Amino acid sequence: MLLLLFGIVVGFVALVYLFLSWEFGFWEKYGVKGPKPKLLLGNIPYLLTKKRHIVYNYDQIYNDYKNEPAIGYYSIRTPQLMVRDPELIKEVLSKSFHNFSANDFSDTVDEKSDPLLARNPFSLSGEKWKTRRAEITPAFTNNRIKAMAHLMDEVCVHMTGYLREQAKSSNGVTTLDAKEVMAKYTTDVVASCIFAIDAQSFVKENPEIRQMGKRIMNFNFVVQLALLVTTFCPSDAIRYRKDNNINRTDYLDHLLQLQDRKQITDVDIAGHGVSFFADGFETSSIVLTYCLYDLAKHSSIQQQLRETILKAKEVGGGTMSYEQLVEMGLLEQILCETMRIHPLIAVMAKRCTADTTLVGPKDRKIFVKKGTTVVLPYYSVSFDPEHFSDPHKYDPSRFSAENGGSKVYRERGVYFPFGDGPRMCLGMRFAMTQVKRAIVEIVEHFSISVNGKTIEPFEMDPDQFMLMPKGSIWLDFKPIA
């Protein structure tokens, strides 16, 4: 009896072992080099142990295989491919898009249990993705964003008032978690642009919509999005606008026109609204936080930007036009460098949608099987001295017009903060506008410096999907008289 029990246990352990290690010869079979995986953990141990952020595992793999165009590794037990060569990165994002048209987690969202997230282009593939993307693309034209710019102005007034108040009650300088302040700003802008509501993040102590936003970023989507929608469902806004014949050139207006033309449902509208909210506020607030941090660290660049802003306003007769804002060269360079030196994500993960062979330098052939996850190591590429000289140095001038702007790096396949190709970020123009508007507002009215509460050098927080340092970023805001 004891022997039988022993046999069952040994058999079970052997089965588990086989299950976990079955695929471990995969990359060797296809002649793709890569690190030896560990049982249970594969090559991304931080995924399970959470000792550090997974970005450090990916970065190690990237740097250990400098001469390989692509590296085969294992996520727990699953073979995945890291594409390292910039030409191949371009191939995956653009040239061979038909073979890599899905995001890694596309189609994992169930439309029945999560009808709203299932309408986000980010989580779709194939025809459904095409349809949803086509539905909202016209909402992000230059004219539509220009028409929404005054909503950003309104939020900026609230933000400046809030920061001034905070400074007044703290002897002239206020120390704040910059990420929290920037999230208030982007939440209010996005809520105003989608639902035409004033979320009052700078007024209320604990605004409901900020609470929802925080929970959305905890990835407990099903419950949270339902909550968000029941609280802020645009149905009331839709009914009100229809009943009162109100026309505003905002996102909701675009969706209502779409409903007239294409018979989409209220749930479709809510889905698009929630997508905009989820995609729109967190990403931009992190970029904003990092940009303020860089300016706080480099006071001469901060001052140079302040002078540029004041000059532009002088030319504009005391105000800055939308065109002046989006075309301000120095601000563009500063933001490009922020998005390089502080990547938001470790890797961009795509799924191979048809068996294909990538051809690397020296005619190196890499077979990619349908279903394989292919990651593009944005973080590591950004710090690769082969692509960016002195990569850890903050230097906005590398993106100056004389040096060819961001275009040169994009064309080389080494700079893609918004992705590239047919799935490139839909909200890029909107994001850049809301980020630029807030930077201009703060730099014009406040002198900013890094507070000692910020833990440096940064160690990325393993509990967050997007790259944010542990303890957040704390800045001192001092009003300029």
Ligand code: HEM
């Ligand atoms: C600075 C802020 C932002 C950054 C850095 C950013 C970055 C990205 C990236 C890297 C992707 C993946 C691209 C790819 O798969 O090739 C993406 C996709 C997307 N982004 Fe953004 N994003 C930002 C802001 C926004 C905003 C404000 C919105 C909407 C209001 C938005 C909407 C989307 C959508 C809908 C997709 C999915 C596109 C598709 O799969 O077809 N993003 N974004």
